[in-house]
Amino acid sequence: MTAVDTRLVPRAIGAPLSRLDGPDKVTGAARYAFEQPVGEPAYLYPVQATIAAGRITRIDTGAAEKEPGVLAVLTHENAPRLASTDDAELAILQSDAVAYRGQFIGGVVAETSEIARHAAGLVRVQYEEHPHDVDLRADRDDLYKPEKVNPGLETDTADGDVDGALASAAVTLDETYTTAMYHNNPMEPHTTVAIWDEQGLTLYESTQGVHALRRSVAPVLGLDTERVHVICPHVGGGFGSKGYGHPHVILAAMAAKLTGRAVKLALTRQQMFFLVGYRTPTIQRVRLAADRDGQLTAIVHDVIEQTSRIKEFAEQTAVSTRKMYAAPNRRTSHRLAALDVPVPTWMRAPGECPGMFGPEVAMDELAVACGLDPVELRIRNEPAVDPETGQPFSSRNLVACLREGASRFGWADRDPAPGTRREQGWRIGTGVAASTYPVHRIPGSKATIRVEPGGRYAVLIGAADIGTGTWTTLTQIAADALEVSVDDIALQIGDTALPMASVAGGSSGITCWGSAIVDAAGKLRARLSDEYGGSVPASGLEVTGELPPNPDAERFSMHSFGAQFAEVRVHEDTGEVRVPRLLGVFGVGRIINAKTGRSQLIGGMTMGLSMALHEHSVMDRNLGQVANHDFAEYHIATNADVGSVEAIWLDEDDPYVNPMGSKGIGELGIVGTAAAVANAAYHATGVRVRDLPITLDAFLR
Amino acid sequence: MNVDIELRVNGVVRTLTVDTRTTLLDALRERLGLTGSKKGCDHGQCGACTVLLDGRRVNSCLALAVAHDDADVTTVEGLADGGQLHPLQQSFIDHDAFQCGYCTPGQICSAVGMLSEVDDGWPSAVTADLTASVALDDDEIRERMSGNLCRCAAYVNIVPAIAAVAR
Numbered sequence: 079m080t081a082v083d084t085r086l087v088p089r090a091i092g093a094p095l096s097r098l099d100g101p102d103k104v105t106g107a108a109r110y111a112f113e114q115p116v117g118e119p120a121y122l123y124p125v126q127a128t129i130a131a132g133r134i135t136r137i138d139t140g141a142a143e144k145e146p147g148v149l150a151v152l153t154h155e156n157a158p159r160l161a162s163t164d165d166a167e168l169a170i171l172q173s174d175a176v177a178y179r180g181q182f183i184g185g186v187v188a189e190t191s192e193i194a195r196h197a198a199g200l201v202r203v204q205y206e207e208h209p210h211d212v213d214l215r216a217d218r219d220d221l222y223k224p225e226k227v228n229p230g231l232e233t234d235t236a237d238g239d240v241d242g243a244l245a246s247a248a249v250t251l252d253e254t255y256t257t258a259m260y261h262n263n264p265m266e267p268h269t270t271v272a273i274w275d276e277q278g279l280t281l282y283e284s285t286q287g288v289h290a291l292r293r294s295v296a297p298v299l300g301l302d303t304e305r306v307h308v309i310c311p312h313v314g315g316g317f318g319s320k321g322y323g324h325p326h327v328i329l330a331a332m333a334a335k336l337t338g339r340a341v342k343l344a345l346t347r348q349q350m351f352f353l354v355g356y357r358t359p360t361i362q363r364v365r366l367a368a369d370r371d372g373q374l375t376a377i378v379h380d381v382i383e384q385t386s387r388i389k390e391f392a393e394q395t396a397v398s399t400r401k402m403y404a405a406p407n408r409r410t411s412h413r414l415a416a417l418d419v420p421v422p423t424w425m426r427a428p429g430e431c432p433g434m435f436g437p438e439v440a441m442d443e444l445a446v447a448c449g450l451d452p453v454e455l456r457i458r459n460e461p462a463v464d465p466e467t468g469q470p471f472s473s474r475n476l477v478a479c480l481r482e483g484a485s486r487f488g489w490a491d492r493d494p495a496p497g498t499r500r501e502q503g504w505r506i507g508t509g510v511a512a513s514t515y516p517v518h519r520i521p522g523s524k525a526t527i528r529v530e531p532g533g534r535y536a537v538l539i540g541a542a543d544i545g546t547g548t549w550t551t552l553t554q555i556a557a558d559a560l561e562v563s564v565d566d567i568a569l570q571i572g573d574t575a576l577p578m579a580s581v582a583g584g585s586s587g588i589t590c591w592g593s594a595i596v597d598a599a600g601k602l603r604a605r606l607s608d609e610y611g612g613s614v615p616a617s618g619l620e621v622t623g624e625l626p627p628n629p630d631a632e633r634f635s636m637h638s639f640g641a642q643f644a645e646v647r648v649h650e651d652t653g654e655v656r657v658p659r660l661l662g663v664f665g666v667g668r669i670i671n672a673k674t675g676r677s678q679l680i681g682g683m684t685m686g687l688s689m690a691l692h693e694h695s696v697m698d699r700n701l702g703q704v705a706n707h708d709f710a711e712y713h714i715a716t717n718a719d720v721g722s723v724e725a726i727w728l729d730e731d732d733p734y735v736n737p738m739g740s741k742g743i744g745e746l747g748i749v750g751t752a753a754a755v756a757n758a759a760y761h762a763t764g765v766r767v768r769d770l771p772i773t774l775d776a777f778l779r
Numbered sequence: 780m781n782v783d784i785e786l787r788v789n790g791v792v793r794t795l796t797v798d799t800r801t802t803l804l805d806a807l808r809e810r811l812g813l814t815g816s817k818k819g820c821d822h823g824q825c826g827a828c829t830v831l832l833d834g835r836r837v838n839s840c841l842a843l844a845v846a847h848d849d850a851d852v853t854t855v856e857g858l859a860d861g862g863q864l865h866p867l868q869q870s871f872i873d874h875d876a877f878q879c880g881y882c883t884p885g886q887i888c889s890a891v892g893m894l895s896e897v898d899d900g901w902p903s904a905v906t907a908d909l910t911a912s913v914a915l916d917d918d919e920i921r922e923r924m925s926g927n928l929c930r931c932a933a934y935v936n937i938v939p940a941i942a943a944v945a946r
Contacts (some may be wrong), residue, residue: 100872103880104864104887106815106855113814191809192800265819265827265881265930314817314881315930347820545879545931677875677933684932709824709928716925718905718918720934 085737086596090554090564094673098569099312099549108312111269112344114282119271120149120339122330123194124349125184125201127176130210130702131418134174134183138202142186147193149337151201153184158332161300166388167421168298170325171332176205177388178420179703180352182325187333187341210418210702214384216254216361221382221413224392228428229584231394235466238407243376247367249447255364255436256769257752259695259704260357261350262425263714264544266314268354269344270330278305279331285323286316287581288540288574294323299331311572313544313582317685318424320544321583324354351707355423356695358383358393362436367407372448372455374405379437381412386421390414393422394429398514398749399437401637404461418702424583426685427745430515438511438753439768442760452510452757453480453489453641464635472634473732473741475665476512479641482728483510483663487643496764504647504656507762511753513640513664515746517735518584523625524577525594527556527602530618534568535560537598540579541571541591546744547674548587554670555592555738559599577622585638585742588670589735590625596737598623630734638741640664642683642750646758653774657687657755658721667732667741675743679725682747687723688715689748690755694771784848788813789857797844804828804839807854815855815884819928826927829885829892830854836892838926855884858891866944867891874940878931886927890941893923897945915945 102108109115127134139151157171170182184201188194227233244250264284271282278301285291288308296303313320326345334341345353360383367376379399385391396410425431445452457477463470484490492508493499499506525539537556543549548571557564570576580590602621606612610619645659662683669675692713698705706712725747732739752770759777760766767776780799785792788811795810804821807813807830816839819827823841830839831853839852858865867887870876877883897919902909905922913919920938929937 096872097875099880100877101864101868103877103883104855104868104871105859106813106884108880109814110817110881112818113808115812190798190801191805192798196800263930265825265879265928266817267819313879314819315879317930344818347822347824545877547878673875674878677878677931677936680935681878681932684934685930688932708822709820710822714928714930715932715934716928717921717934717937718925720921720932723935 085733085739086558088558088668090557091670091738092668092672095550095554095564095671097547097550097674098553099543110266110312110314111271111282111284111310112342114271116271116273116340118339119342120187120189120337121191121194122185122187122333122341122343123198124182124329125198126352127179127181127183129176129205129207130179130212132176132205132208134176134203135206136204137184141200142197145193145197145200147189148197149187149189149339150333151184151186152332152336158335160298162297165298168323168325168328170328178386178418179701180420182329185329185333187337212417212419212697212699212702214359214415214417216382218415221415224390224412224414227392227394227412231397234411235400236409240376240378240407240409243367243407244365247375248370249368249444251366251440251444251447253364253440253443253768255362255439257360257432257435258693258770259359259697260425260689260693261695261712262317262319262355263350264315264317264319267345267347267350268320268324268326270327271340271342272330272334273340274334278307280307281327282309283327284313284320285310286313286320286542286544286583288572289578290321290581291323292574295327298328308574309572310542313542316544317426318428318583319354321424321581326353347709348707351704352420355421357425357432358422360395360432362395364436364440366440366444368444368448370448372444372450372458374403374459376407377403377405378409384415384417384419384422386419387416389421391422395433398430398433400466401464402512402514403459404465408465426682427515427749430749434513434749435753435770438750439756442509442757443766451494453484456480456512467635469633469635472630472636472734473665473667473730474637474639475728475730476639476641478728479639479663479665483641483643483661487661496761503650505650505762506647507758507760509644509646509754509757509761511642511750511757513642513746513750515585515638515742515749517589517636517638517741518586519628519631520580520584520586520590521625523579523590523594524622525598526577526620526622527598528618528620529614531614531616534566535562537567537569537595538576539571539591539594540574540576541587542582543571544582546582546587546678547671550674551588551670552591552595556595556599559596560603585744588738588740589742592738593736594623594625597626634734636735638664638666638746640746640750642754644754644758646755646762648759648762648777653777655691655759655772655774660687660723662725662747664725664727664746665730666727666743666746667730667735668739669727670738670740676725678743679747680723682745683723683725683751684715684720686748686751687720687755689770690752691771782845784845786850786852788852789854799845801844802840803842803844803847806844807839813854813856817881817884819882826889827882827885829889829927831888831892834895836889855888858887870940870944874936876936876940877933882927882929886929886937889924889927894945917942
């Protein structure tokens with residue numbers, strides 16, 4: 079199994095280097111999409127449907143058009159025809175049909191944002207309203223099996239004799255778990271500044287991938303991909319919702335086309351709850367069979383979730399169950415309800431994040447049923463190879479994470495009986511859950527490195543920094559690949575004028591972009607050495623490399639793993655739930671930057687805490703919309719909700735994943751946190767909560 | 780309706796004509812080119828737009844510009860002393876108290892305002908003794924900084940970043 083070791087020798091890699099974009103961000107100098115200087119901008123404010131299904135019978139724009147300062151009012155009656163309506167989410171203003179409440183049905187362009195917003199409120203719309211259906215229930219008779227689940231995985235799997243194992247097992251469990259609808263809610267609203275000229279369309283966009291964005295919108299607008307220029311040096315968070323183009327990009331492009339002006343559009347926080355995706359709610363039936371010693375004989379994970387009637391997004395909720403534990407008999411399935419709702423999308427660890435809630439709480443329940451410690455139960459079911467493929471893991475240190483975490487968390491002192499610890503009116507418990515996330519590799523990234531005599535190395539790649547630290551980590555990787563100091567690197571990212579880069583998604587950025595940079599650096603150094611005797615020629619030298627194929631990816635199953643420990647306090651009188659302590663121990667290969675890497679992991683864990691206790695997009699059945707569509711009602715964890723959150727990583731050596739030895743950390747941290755919190759809440763109180771979020775009413779019955 | 784107003788922003792007097800519907804935040808960002816203050820919700824629910832208005836922290840998205848004629852405004856662009864970062868700015872970098880950076884100007888302005896509230900003896904919801912001077916422990920910082928949301932969830936770094944400057 080030994081291959082030629084092409085890995086980097088880490089020197090800059092691993093160091094806790096402060097963010098290179100830090101000074102710009104703390105002084106306000108970093109310009110996000112809306113802040114890019116453009117000459118004489120006009121402002122766009124959308125008009126949204128106020129029914130959840132039906133058609134527009136009349137749209138009266140007269141009053142809006144009369145407002146001084148209004149430049150244009152767009153509706154389906156005058157909007158430019160789109161070249162492609164294949165993507166129904168993006169095909170706005172092409173007909174009188176309304177597919178979900180909040181959908182764009184128009185927009186007002188004006189000289190100022192105040193005028194545009196006021197005039198948008200003057201557009202009068204009459205509808206023919208159709209009955210809508212926004213109810214996700216397990217007993218629906220129209221659930222269907224999607225062809226594949228995101229990102230192209232099998233919808234259902236079955237191995238062995240599940241029914242036989244369930245029938246003959248000493249211990250069985252059959253429970254249903256639910257996760258809520260969640261909205262990504264990056265702090266920077268989705269923003270487009272659109273400018274047309276003879277070359278085509280320029281977009282200043284808040285996006286997780288400049289190239290991915292233009293690939294998604296260019297065909298809709300009937301443009302060759304190269305005629306769309308996307309610029310995005312800084313992104314105020316994305317969490318999946320800026321992974322590809324959403325309807326606001328099309329609306330802004332249409333408005334700019336119609337008016338001939340640079341048009342600026344930033345969605346409001348409320349609009350973001352309708353238009354830029356969300357994580358589907360899930361209903362997860364989990365069945366486990368085990369012998370008395372807790373050895374699993376069967377795992378079944380059947381998931382029901384929703385998509386939009388106009389466009390399918392099938393969250394891969396059950397896929398982690400296929401890999402986690404060594405049960406010989408396994409079955410997973412996904413069924414969808416197509417509803418009159420906005421289109422779901424990626425949200426931090428789509429699939430794994432909701433999909434590790436049900437099974438990891440079920441494992442805690444099984445531990446109780448078998449009289450076993452939940453850490454020990456997981457260790458007993460550790461597979462020697464990937465249960466789904468039979469392949470070896472490139473590295474898998476779940477057991478080491480569990481043991482290290484248990485030791486650091488003080489797990490040995492834990493009385494397994496629930497409801498035994500009380501302090502000053504609080505019931506106290508601790509819980510554990512496992513985390514996992516795949517090592518994704520998206521083909522196509524390229525990087526160019528250019529050097530002049532006596533100059534720095536210009537490293538060019540259209541990558542994105544969505545808060546992940548890309549400005550810093552790619553600089554560190556380039557420095558090590560070229561065997562120079564980080565001060566000798568001048569990185570450029572976030573522009574389609576730069577070499578093609580894959581989207582910042584699937585925790586794949588460092589694997590894809592970093593490998594392309596390493597490839598380019600290797601080629602540059604080889605040419606300098608072979609052709610120029612090791613010195614930079616007077617004319618300079620430029621070399622482009624790319625993400626090479628990884629033959630090891632065919633031989634190994636590649637995943638990160640982790641163990642999350644939570645301490646939970648539940649107030650005896652009020653039922654209030656607090657999480658004073660979270661500890662995550664992760665096996666993620668090599669960490670590129672100890673400072674930003676830790677931040678990503680604790681950020682993921684904290685978002686997991688928020689998912690466990692706070693976040694819940696509440697669907698109003700009558701109106702067909704999320705009722706709590708702002709930050710006052712959709713609560714995300716605030717500073718006061720968060721206690722101690724600690725993330726550490728093992729010294730894990732994975733020679734197979736990529737030249738850096740890194741496995742991706744943006745998403746792993748949110749996987750398993752909610753289950754650890756739920757399991758700790760059970761330990762504190764004896765009340766088993768199977769539905770997220772965990773709210774105080776569960777403990778007051 | 781348009782109205783002429785005068786603002787002293789980061790020590791510089793700026794005169795401008797504003798639509799009476801214009802928020803202080805939009806006046807700063809769209810009229811004066813000071814885009815450091817961020818718009819995260821435009822509703823006073825996230826704190827990204829926090830600036831110091833006559834020395835106190837406010838959500839500038841909830842303040843109408845016309846109502847603050849003659850006011851003294853400090854934004855994140857006005858905190859550094861020449862090339863020297865404000866101690867909180869440097870501490871946020873040192874503690875990696877942000878990721879995407881979009882809430883950061885608001886967090887830092889809020890922290891500046893919060894520290895002066897503490898100096899003035901203002902209690903918070905978690906202050907045990909309302910008569911004693913405030914001991915700015917971690918719980919006090921968490922409580923007092925909870926008007927500033929951070930979706931990247933850098934909270935456990937924001938608290939020590941502020942504490943290091945406060946103590």
